[in-house]
Every structure is written in C-alpha cells, then in structure tokens.
Amino acid sequence: MILNPWILTLLTGHGTLFFVFTLATINAWWIFRGWDFNASSEKQYRLEKRTYLVSSVMNLTLVIQMLMLVLMVMAADELAKTLPGAMCATGTLSSNEYGFPLLLVKIGSFFIYFVWLVLNLLDNQLETYPLVRAKYLALVFIYPVMVSETVLLLLFTVHLDPTRITSCCGSIYNESSAGLGGTMAGSSPVLTLALFFTAVLAILVWYGMEQTRGTHPTVKKGVLEIGLWIWLFMSALLTVISFISTYIYEMLSHKCPFCFLKQEYFYIGVPLYLFLFLATATGLTKGVLQWLGAEGQLGEKAARFRQKMGQMSIVCLLAYIVVGYAPFIIYFLRTGRTI
Amino acid sequence: MEETILKTVKVTKIYNQGKHNEVVPVRDASLAVGRGMAVVLKGPSGSGKTTLLSMIGCQIKPTYGEIVVKGKPVSKLPEKFANLHKRQHIGFVFQQFHLVPDLSVLDNIMLPLLPWGMSPLERRRRAEELLTEFELTPRRQFKVRDLSGGEQQRVAISRSLINGCTVLLADEPTAHLDAQLTADFLGYMNDLKQKGYTILIASHDPVVCENAMVDRIIEMKNGEIVS
Numbered sequence: 001m002i003l004n005p006w007i008l009t010l011l012t013g014h015g016t017l018f019f020v021f022t023l024a025t026i027n028a029w030w031i032f033r034g035w036d037f038n039a040s041s042e043k044q045y046r047l048e049k050r051t052y053l054v055s056s057v058m059n060l061t062l063v064i065q066m067l068m069l070v071l072m073v074m075a076a077d078e079l080a081k082t083l084p085g086a087m088c089a090t091g092t093l094s095s096n097e098y099g100f101p102l103l104l105v106k107i108g109s110f111f112i113y114f115v116w117l118v119l120n121l122l123d124n125q126l127e128t129y130p131l132v133r134a135k136y137l138a139l140v141f142i143y144p145v146m147v148s149e150t151v152l153l154l155l156f157t158v159h160l161d162p163t164r165i166t167s168c169c170g171s172i173y174n175e176s177s178a179g180l181g182g183t184m185a186g187s188s189p190v191l192t193l194a195l196f197f198t199a200v201l202a203i204l205v206w207y208g209m210e211q212t213r214g215t216h217p218t219v220k221k222g223v224l225e226i227g228l229w230i231w232l233f234m235s236a237l238l239t240v241i242s243f244i245s246t247y248i249y250e251m252l253s254h255k256c257p258f259c260f261l262k263q264e265y266f267y268i269g270v271p272l273y274l275f276l277f278l279a280t281a282t283g284l285t286k287g288v289l290q291w292l293g294a295e296g297q298l299g300e301k302a303a304r305f306r307q308k309m310g311q312m313s314i315v316c317l318l319a320y321i322v323v324g325y326a327p328f329i330i331y332f333l334r335t336g337r338t339i
Numbered sequence: 340m341e342e343t344i345l346k347t348v349k350v351t352k353i354y355n356q357g358k359h360n361e362v363v364p365v366r367d368a369s370l371a372v373g374r375g376m377a378v379v380l381k382g383p384s385g386s387g388k389t390t391l392l393s394m395i396g397c398q399i400k401p402t403y404g405e406i407v408v409k410g411k412p413v414s415k416l417p418e419k420f421a422n423l424h425k426r427q428h429i430g431f432v433f434q435q436f437h438l439v440p441d442l443s444v445l446d447n448i449m450l451p452l453l454p455w456g457m458s459p460l461e462r463r464r465r466a467e468e469l470l471t472e473f474e475l476t477p478r479r480q481f482k483v484r485d486l487s488g489g490e491q492q493r494v495a496i497s498r499s500l501i502n503g504c505t506v507l508l509a510d511e512p513t514a515h516l517d518a519q520l521t522a523d524f525l526g527y528m529n530d531l532k533q534k535g536y537t538i539l540i541a542s543h544d545p546v547v548c549e550n551a552m553v554d555r556i557i558e559m560k561n562g563e564i565v566s
Contacts, residue, residue, distance in 0.1 A: 038415070040402045042356060048417055127420045 001158045002082060006075035011157060013068060018150045020061050025143045027054045028136035035133050051132060055120055058139065062113040065146075069106045072153075077258065083166050089258040090169035090181075098156035100180075105152055109145045114281040115288050116142060122289075122305050130298045169256035173241060184241045185255040192238040199232035200317065203283070207314055217299075217306070222290030229283035232317075236276050240324070244272075247327035271323045279316035282309045341373040343407075344506060344537040345395055350404035350414070352390050364390040366562045367404070377528065377538040377552050382559035388541035389434075389510050391559070395539065396508045397425040408506065426454065430499030432509040436491050438498070440484035444475055447483055448497045455502075469497040473527070489520040496527060507531060509540045513547055525550045 001007070031047050031054065076089035076099070086092050093099030116138060123131035171177055175186030206228065215221065237257070245255045248265055261269035286309035292302040332338060347370050354362040365387040372378050380388045393399045395406055397413050400421070406414040409428050413421055425431075438447050448466045470476045473493040478486060483494060492512070499507060509528075513521040521544070528538055529552040540547060548556055558566045 040400065040415075045400065052419070124419075127416060129417060 002079065002160050002162055004079060004082065006078050007157050007160070010068070010072060010075055010153060013064070013071070014150055014153050017061050017065050017068070018146060020057060021065075021143065021146050024054050024058050024061065025140055028139040032133050032136045032140065035136075037128055037132075051129070051136075054136070055124060059117060059120065062117055065149075066110050066113050069110050072103070072106060073258070073261065077261065079160070082162055083160070084162070084164075085166040085168055087168040087170070087259070088256060088262070090172055090256055091166045092160075094172055094181075095161070095164060095166035096156060096159040098152050098159060102149070102152040102156050105145065105149050109142075109149055110277065111281050111284050112142055112145060115285045118285045118305065118309070119288070122301055126297055126301055128297065130296075131292075169259060170254065173245075173255040173257070174253065181241075184238055187238055187242045189239070189243040192235060192242045196232070196235040196239045199228060199235050200321070203228055203232060203317065204314070207310055210310065217290040217292070217294050217302070219291050222287045225287035225290060226284055229280050229287060229313075232283070233276070233280040236280075236320070236324075240272070244324045244327065247331050250331065268323065268327070272320065275316045275320035275323060279313045279320055282316065283313035285309050286313060341375075343371045344374050344376075344409055345372040345539060346370070346405075346407040347391070347395065348405045348407075350391065350394060350401045350406060352387075352394060352399070353402040356402065364562050365394070365401075368559075368562075368564050369404075370557055370564060372537055372539055372555075374537055375532065375535050376554045377532045378540070378555045378557060379548050379553050380539065380541040380559060381543060381548050381556050383543055386559040387562040388543075388559055390562075392508050392510050392539065392541045396429050396431050397421040398431075426451065426502055428504050428506055430502065430504040430507045432492075432495050432499050432507070432512050434511040434514050436495040438483045438491060438494055441482055443480050443482055444486070444490075444494050445470070445479045447494055448501055451498060451502050465501055465503075466497075469501060473497050488516060489523060492516065492520065492524060493527070496524075500531075505536055507536050507538045509538070509542075511542055511544075512540060513542065513544045518546070521546050525552065528552060 027050055031051055034043060034047050035051075036044055073089050076092040079092045080086035080088050083092055083095050086095065093103055116135065119131055119135050119138070123129055123135055172179070172181040173185040174182055176182065177185070206225065209215070240257050241255050245257065245260065246252055248260045248268055249256075258269070259265065260272070261267060286306050289302050289306045289309065293299050294303060328338070347368055350365060350368045351363065352365045354364070364385075368387070368391055370378075380392060382388050390399070394401050394414075395408065397408070397416070401414050404414065405412055408424065411424060413424055416424065439450065442450070445463075445466055448469055449462045452462045452465065467476075470479050473496060475490065475493055475497065478490060483491060486494065507528075513524055516524060525547065528540070529550075532538055532552055542548065547553070556566075557564055
C-alpha cells in the first residue's frame with residue numbers, strides 16, 4: 001500500500017460514505033417493512049419522518065459516490081507518477097488485478113445511483129409517496145454494489161506496490177496485446193463506428209417516434225430502451241479506443257482512453273466522458289421510468305420525467321458526438337485525409 | 340349553497356395510542372365552515388380547541404377522520420405537502436404571536452415568504468401593503484420586542500396574511516389583550532370577514548364569542564363538539 005494523500009482521500013471518503021450508506025440501508029429496510037401510507041399510527045408518522053432523513057442522506061451520499069468515480073480516475077492518474085512503468089491512469093489501474101474490476105463496478109454503480117436518485121426525486125414530488133417501498137427495497141439491493149466497490153477499492157489500494165513494474169497504456173491498448181484492452185484497441189474502427197452509429201440512429205428514431213406518435217409506456221419498451229443505451233455506451237467506449245483516440249493523439253498506436261483527460265490534450269476527455277455518461281445515465285433512467293406505467297398521478301409525473309430525461313439524453317448524446325468527432329473532422333479538414 | 344372552505348369529518352386525535360398514558364384531546368369532531376364565515380370554537384381550557392385548530396391548520400395530523408381545507412383532503416398528506424398547503428392557503432395567528440423579537444416589523448412580516456423563492460422586491464411590496472393596512476408603516480424598522488402588545492398583534496396578523504391566504508385561524512388571540520386591544524382585534528377580523536376571509540377562532544373569551552361579526556359558535560367540551 002502507498003500512503004499517498006490521494007489514496008487516503010479515496011479510502012476516507014469511501015469509508016465514510018460506506019458507513020452512511022450502511023445506516024441508511026438499515027433504515028431503508030425498516031421503512032420498507034413498516035410503511036403503510038394509509039395508516040395514521042404514530043409508527044407511520046415516525047417512518048414518514050425517517051424517510052425524509054434517509055432520502056436526504058442518500059441524495060448526498062450517492063451524488064458524492066458518483067463523483068468518487070472522477071476522483072478515482074484523477075487519483076489513478078496522479079499515482080502513475082509513483083508507479084514504475086505507468087504513464088497514466090491505465091498503468092495504475094493495471095498494476096494489480098483489482099484496478100479495472102473496480103473501475104467497471106464504479107461505472108456500473110454510477111448509472112445505478114443516478115437512476116435511484118431520479119426515482120427518489122420523482123417519489124418526493126408526489127403526495128402519496130408511491131415509490132417509497134420500491135425505492136427503499138432497491139436501496140437494499142444496491143447495497144451489495146456499494147460493498148463490492150468498497151472491498152475492491154480496499155484491495156486495490158492495499159495491493160498497490162511501488163516496487164512492481166506495471167504496464168503503460170501503450171502496451172495495454174495495443175492491438176498486439178492480449179486481454180480486453182488489446183482486443184478493444186484492435187477492433188476494426190469501421191465495425192465499432194457502425195455499431196455506435198447504428199445505436200445512435202436507433203435511439204434517435206425511437207425518440208422521434210415517441211415525440212411524434214406518443215407511446216404508452218410498458219416494461220418491455222423500458223427493457224428495450226435500457227438495452228439500446230447499454231449498447232450505445234459500450235460501442236461508444238469501443239469507438240473512443242479504436243477510433244476517436246487516434247485523432248486526438250494523432251497517432252495510430254496511441255489508443256489510451258485516459259491520456260486525453262490530461263492538460264496536454266486540452267482535457268478533451270472531460271467533456272467527452274461527461275456527455276457520454278450523462279447521455280447514458282439519463283437514457284437508462286428514461287427506460288426505467290417506462291416501468292412505472294402511465295396511470296394516475298405517478299404515471300403523469302413519470303411521463304414528465306421521461307420527457308426531461310429524453311431531452312437531456314439526446315442533447316448530451318449529440319454533444320458527445322460533436323466533442324468526440326471534432327478531432328476527426330478537424331484533422332480531415334486540415335489534411336484532407338483520414339489516418 | 341355557499342362553498343364549504345373548512346370541513347372536518349369525525350376527526351380524532353390520540354396521543355400515545357395504546358399506551359398507559361394515552362390521551363384523546365379531540366374525539367369525533369365534525370364541523371363545516373363556509374366561505375366568508377367567522378366561526379368561534381368555544382370551550383374551557385383543555386377542551387381540545389387548540390388541537391382541533393392545529394389539525395385544521397395542517398400543523399398536526401389527526402389519528403382518524405378527514406379534514407378538508409379549500410377542497411383538498413389534508414389529513415393524510417405527508418408533512419412536506421401539508422406544509423406546502425398550509426403556506427399557500429392558511430394564515431395562523433398564535434396565542435403568543437411567535438414573532439422573532441430581534442427582527443424588524445418588516446422582516447417579521449416578510450418571513451413566511453422566504454421559502455417561496457419570491458423576489459425581494461415582491462416580498463417588500465406585499466409587506467408594505469399590509470403595513471399600510473394595519474397602520475404599522477411608522478414602525479416598519481422597529482424591532483418587534485420594542486413594540487406594544489397591540490402592535491405586536493397587528494404584526495402577527497399581517498404576517499399570517501402575507502401568503503395571500505383566504506383562511507385565517509387564530510388560537511386564543513385575545514388571551515393577553517386588554518379590552519381595547521380585544522376590540523381592535525375584533526375590528527380587524529370584521530374587516531377581513533367583509534373582504535371574504537374565512538375565519539376560525541379558538542377562544543374562551545366571552546367578548547369574542549358575543550361579537551356581532553361571529554356567525555356561529557361551536558362549543559367543545561372534553562374533546563368533543565357539544566353544540
């Protein structure tokens with residue numbers, strides 16, 4: 001383990017959030033078990049007050065936990081300076097077997113937390129709190145994700161060894177390398193672009209149809225929409241590595257998805273990932289909101305939320321395309337050719 | 340038929356239900372108050388007037404029964420939404436006024452508008468109107484603790500009206516006032532009634548109960564409405 005301010009910050013922050021999350025989950029379980037909106041008992045009043053507390057605490061906890069993803073990538077980038085062989089966050093994350101699983105869990109949890117936060121916001125705007133039991137049960141199910149994040153972070157930091165030589169991004173994201181990084185780097189840009197833009201097209205057509213014809217929300221449609229956004233997110237990451245990165249670095253062999261978060265590349269990765277993550281998070285949430293149906297107060301409110309989420313996801317997706325493909329367009333306009 | 344603004348149906352409040360120290364301050368209270376009416380809840384101390392008034396004012400929830408304020412059932416509303424309804428529709432004058440002694444008259448009156456996110460200009464405009472109406476303009480920058488009892492009461496009324504409500508609830512508003520100030524208070528209530536306000540006053544003061552502006556007296560005893 002390296003006693004570094006970044007690591008200490010990550011561990012302290014994560015530990016605190018884990019503690020709060022644990023307390024909130026215990027309370028969430030009690031609320032789930034005892035909640036009866038129609039009851040006038042003192043127990044129900046106490047639960048009502050408790051739900052305000054848990055809801056507020058979880059809002060704060062999950063937002064910070066989502067930001068911890070950014071902090072973790074920044075920490076990994078900084079730690080690369082102390083690990084032999086590492087040039088950026090890739091080197092740090094690949095320095096032991098827990099780095100990339102941790103990153104993957106944190107990316108997954110980012111979306112899960114976002115969906116929960118929106119559902120919580122929606123529920124808090126309705127006079128009957130129709131989602132109280134569902135959202136707190138969901139919190140109980142999300143808890144293992146938080147546990148795995150914490151355990152992986154602990155294992156990752158404990159196993160960071162400054163004497164062990166690690167690989168740099170150039171060797172990990174190299175088509176001749178074995179492993180997921182090599183496979184992603186070696187993917188055909190034509191194929192990944194086709195996958196990505198098919199997903200974009202499908203999402204735009206879906207959105208357009210909803211806007212013009214209007215659709216009745218169903219669970220099936222929700223699942224389909226979630227599937228579309230997962231497809232888009234995965235293919236977007238593939239295109240970042242196999243295509244977009246080469247135009248940002250202007251090097252065919254450099255396909256790192258982290259280096260362009262640095263100053264020398266004008267932090268272009270920051271808006272790129274921001275828009276991609278926001279587009280996916282809002283798109284996935286819109287899909288989940290389809291599950292709530294269209295009936296009653298909940299249905300009406302959910303429809304307004306779906307509308308907002310839909311607009312936001314499309315705007316962010318288009319912004320992602322502009323930011324991501326600007327380097328290619330600039331390169332093409334400047335040289336009249338592709339790499 | 341005149342529109343019912345306040346309605347309670349078999350409202351009961353039980354504290355410490357099922358425990359050895361169970362208390363039932365209000366039991367099966369049903370009443371209806373029409374638009375523009377002035378009604379007095381009369382009864383001795385401990386008869387449940389304040390509890391019933393607090394339930395109608397969305398400050399506490401009933402254990403059983405239904406309360407409807409301006410057409411909206413409020414008895415089951417979660418605290419957050421009950422507060423919102425209260426802020427929008429109900430003015431409340433407390434027995435002890437509950438003003439903030441170190442704030443100015445103007446600031447005290449504007450205080451209920453803070454959670455609304457209203458512009459300072461609009462807040463001030465509304466407050467200035469009430470200052471004029473209740474003859475408090477010369478005292479606008481005075482701290483409340485430096486005011487007389489009658490002036491404090493006028494500040495309390497102004498504060499209760501600033502949210503633009505049309506329902507005014509008052510809990511023993513004349514308990515600490517002398518005869519002249521009680522008459523002044525009833526004068527203000529009469530003016531508000533003429534403007535269409537619906538007024539419900541909890542009081543055991545005979546001067547209030549016998550005032551000409553009162554349309555109806557509801558008598559409470561041991562938590563129950565007896566007449």
